[in-house]
Amino acid sequence: MMGGPQYDKKSYKISTSVAMTEGRLPETRDRFSILLIDDDHATLGLIREMLSPFKADLEFYEASSAEEALNLMQAVRPSFVFLDLMMPGVERFELLDRLIRIDPFAEIALLTGNYSMDAAVEAIKRGASDYLTKPVTAVRLRQRVEKWLSLARTQEQALALDSISTEGDDFEGMIGRSPLMLDLYSRINRIAPHFSNALVIGDTGTGKELVARALHRLGAGPDAPFVVCNCAAVTETLFESSLFGHFRGSFTGAVSNHKGMIEAAAGGTLFLDEIGEVPPGSQAKLLRFLQSREIQPLGSSQSRKVVVRVVAATNRPLEDMVAERTFREDLYYRLASVALQLPRLCERREDIPLLALHFLSVCARKYGLPPLRLTRRTQAFLLRYHWPGNVRELESALSYAVMMCGSEPIDLIDLPDALRRAAAENAGVEPEVQPLEVQTRRYVMEVLARFNGNRSRAAEVLEIGRTTLYRILKRGP
Ligand SMILES: Nc1ncnc2c1ncn2[C@@H]1O[C@H](COP(=O)(O)OP(=O)(O)OP(=O)(O)O)[C@@H](O)[C@H]1O
Ligand SMILES: [Mg+2]
Incomplete structure (x- = not known):
């Protein structure tokens, strides 16, 4: 031994x-x-x-x-x-x-x-x-x-x-201490008291709604109304009446007065989720409201002011949509004057263990289970997986695993099928191809180590000049 x-x-x-x-x-x-x-x-x-x-x-x-x-x-x-x-x-x-x-x-x-x-x-x-x-x-x-x-x-x-983490060590319900997230929290803190319109951009499942709610709580305050409008779910014909409200008889089927979402959010925050889906015909009306902060319910001849903060969110590249003329440029600039971009989970992998621990403890509490652990190889896999569905995918994978695992610790076999397949494939594949430069440098370092750091000797063995050797080493890791 x-x-x-x-x-x-x-x-x-x-x-x-x-x-x-x-x-x-x-x-x-x-x-x-x-x-x-x-x-x-x-x-x-x-x-x-x-x-x-x-x-x-x-x-x-x-x-x-x-x-x-x-x-x-x-x-x-x-x-x-x-x-x-x-x-x-x-x-x-x-x-x-x-x-x-x-x-x-x-x-x-x-x-x-x-x-x-x-x-x-x-x-x-x-x-x-x-x-x-x-x-x-x-x-x-x-x-x-x-x-x-x-x-x-x-x-x-x-x-x-x-x-070293303690209870309540999150930021407005958001977990993560990577530099990207810390930067996001500080921007939210600075923006919240002052903004009237904000745009949250990020892939699906990155936490856009959590950010919108944080902006709301730190801005309008936790007791003010927070109204969610899912723009993808509202048809062009109904968009106006949903947002601005209508009076009885203003159109066929309008049997009573209806308060629109903007008015419902007065004093608080209106969250326009999936803003990229707003029907083209409604974009101009939305822009007019953002500029004037006035609404005129359908069937009313009078407009009135509403004090409301607006947070819009999108997982679509609005800039491209502007270029393609499917999203109004003036509306985009009005919204994007305050923009927060959320990182993908694979851009902040260092947060994965913290998030995993968080979701496991939430699940354990929910099902009345003792604290749950992950096997090391499961932790390793969670760390290296690319998470196209971001935090939401991690959250649902772990809650699935908690339900599936017969006994603790949770292992790869307890993960959803797609992830299990990815884990098996991942282990079976050939090592990643690395750029030649990286490999060259690594090899030179190896040779150098073999000759106890003697550069002249290493250069001699490698049959390159000392200057070349220095140049390769200087390129960084
Ligand atoms: N930083 C985080 N900490 C803890 N939970 C998070 C975090 N980010 C996201 N989540 C959780 O992940 C799930 C998805 O988050 P959210 O609904 O905010 O994503 P989204 O960006 O709005 O996604 P989509 O574009 O698909 O609507 C939620 O259950 C949320 O609680
Ligand atoms: Mg969302």
Whole structure:
């Protein structure tokens, strides 16, 4: 058995306070343990050799039998495992299953001599996080470990953040502390007391309605009315009467007086959701109201002033619609004078763990369950998935998982089908292609490390001039 002192997983300290004040993520522990399992000693040696660039990051443990592997898994609780699929004395996935049972949070990659897509999918379903074909190349192995390390560190940072989070640590119901969100909160704070029209732009599920409500509470106040008009649901003929109201008899079917949404929102906020869907004929009328702040109900000869704040939201590119002449330019500029753009979830991945914890605890409370946890590979997957449906998709995936999971912790298998498929595909795909420049720099760094930072020697071996070497290194990570 190799490796330094064993550590207790929960005993490492994470310093948070100083780092947080500088707006950086807190430090995390810098070493993780890895267990290599193969009945062939030569393969074990080879893998260790290939992973030697990670000596400073990893504590290595090796097992050449199933029994030894299980004992080490119990004793060390390694974060990462490379497991040979064919171990003597055990059925195909038996050892994998037993290792997972000991620690469902470990990242386990299988190594196998003969790749089959079915077996890969089966392994992932059972909880493996990757499936690599032998002979595995150093590049592939290192990429895998590098990914694990970076995910593990991000997760620990997130957990560290969580440990300093307290109840009510949200902004008007919004969760997230990424720089993009902090910037958004500060803009909302500054805008809220002063705006009369605001435009919230963002993809579906990014939280536009939450922002509109925040602008309302911090602007008009929580007791003032907040009226939602879903512009996509109102037909052109009804748009005017819905917004401005009508008098009895003003058109066929107008059997009584009707107060429009603008009047209902008086003193508060009118939320025009999906503003891009306002019928072309109604856009001019809306613009006239935004300019004059006066309404004239259908069938009335008099107009009257209404004090109301207007927040519009859209997930469509209004600028393009202006160019295509489907959205009035003057209306666009009137609304966009105060514009807030919401980031997509994949642009603020560092918030995913916090959001996940938030949704899990909301679900747990709703169903009267104890606190729920996610396996490490599920956390890892949530972090790297691209989330086309943004926060709403994450929220519904987790509430589905909470309902589906037979027992805690929640695992990949508990996620909705589409996500499970994505997780399996993700693990089965070849490593991402990286720009040549990045690879070149990485290789030069490797060679440099091998010669203890001696640049002349590295340049000589690489058969390039020292100036070229400096230039490559200077290009940044
Ligand atoms: N930052 C956040 N923190 C917590 N919950 C969020 C956050 N952003 C969005 N949500 C939740 O995600 C769901 C979708 O949010 P919301 O309805 O505001 O999205 P939207 O941008 O209006 O989407 P759409 O364009 O599809 O209407 C809601 O349940 C909301 O509570
Ligand atoms: Mg919405």
